[in-house]
Amino acid sequence: xxxxxxxxxxLVQPGGSLRLSCTASGFTFSSYEMNWVxxxxxxxxxxxxxxxxxGSTIYHANSVKGRFTVSRDNxxxxxxxxxNSLRAEDTALYYxxxxxxxxxYFDYWGQGILxxxxx
Amino acid sequence: QSALTQPASVxxxxxxxxxxxxTGTSRDVGAYNYVSWYQQHPGKAxxxxxxxxxxxxxxxxxxxxxxxxxxxxxxxxxGLQAEDEADYYCSSYTNTSTLYVFGxxxxxxxx
Numbered sequence: 328x329x330x331x332x333x334x335x336x337x338l339v340q341p342g343g344s345l346r347l348s349c350t351a352s353g354f355t356f357s358s359y360e361m362n363w364v365x366x367x368x369x370x371x372x373x374x375x376x377x378x379x380x381x382g383s384t385i386y387h388a389n390s391v392k393g394r395f396t397v398s399r400d401n402x403x404x405x406x407x408x409x410x411n412s413l414r415a416e417d418t419a420l421y422y423x424x425x426x427x428x429x430x431x432y433f434d435y436w437g438q439g440i441l442x443x444x445x446x
Numbered sequence: 447q448s449a450l451t452q453p454a455s456v457x458x459x460x461x462x463x464x465x466x467x468x469t470g471t472s473r474d475v476g477a478y479n480y481v482s483w484y485q486q487h488p489g490k491a492x493x494x495x496x497x498x499x500x501x502x503x504x505x506x507x508x509x510x511x512x513x514x515x516x517x518x519x520x521x522x523x524x525g526l527q528a529e530d531e532a533d534y535y536c537s538s539y540t541n542t543s544t545l546y547v548f549g550x551x552x553x554x555x556x557x
Contacts, residue, residue: 362546364548371449371535371548371549371550371551372484372492372535372537372548372551373548374537374544374545374546374547374548377545377546386543386544386545388544389447389543389544422491422492427482427497430480430497430498431478431480431482431539431546432480432482432494432497432498432537433482433484433492433494433537434494434497434503435494436491436492436493437491438491439491
């Protein structure tokens, strides 16, 4: 069974940093591209970041470019999101999401981890 | 890259069919057959319902179907049931540095 479990969320002050982790199981993690997607309270979904299976190709949404960095450790079956210079508008539920096999969609989602940016 | 446009709400009676539209541009929906649809119940993670415009994940009921014409994609739910009441989001791959874009979301209400 495919499982994606996020961790590392919590309350952080504006301007602060946080590192989210996602531990994958039930599939060959190193073979799949991965993403981060977030959802602000009572709002829609927003794609944030993509990383290729090897980690060599990365894309970020304009809203987080220069502040957030996605990375992965295939030996540890783990995906990460380093978030710096956090703002109130970054408050959201952050999902770790697997890319579909040889296509472009999101087939498995974690349960999400809440990040709250507030003083 | 702006969000894809969906109606805020769609409603129908049990047994009826409803259709949700998803309008983008020639840089996303119109550029590729990489439109997908997600169902989200309150407090739950989104669930994949349709991928590659009209393909269904294995095990998913055939009451859900997808299509696309030009820059607009559609999700049709046939034989509407109470458990179909949820938020639905479309998504598309894009040919910009914003790799993916989501729709604004549609709340489906079963009357």
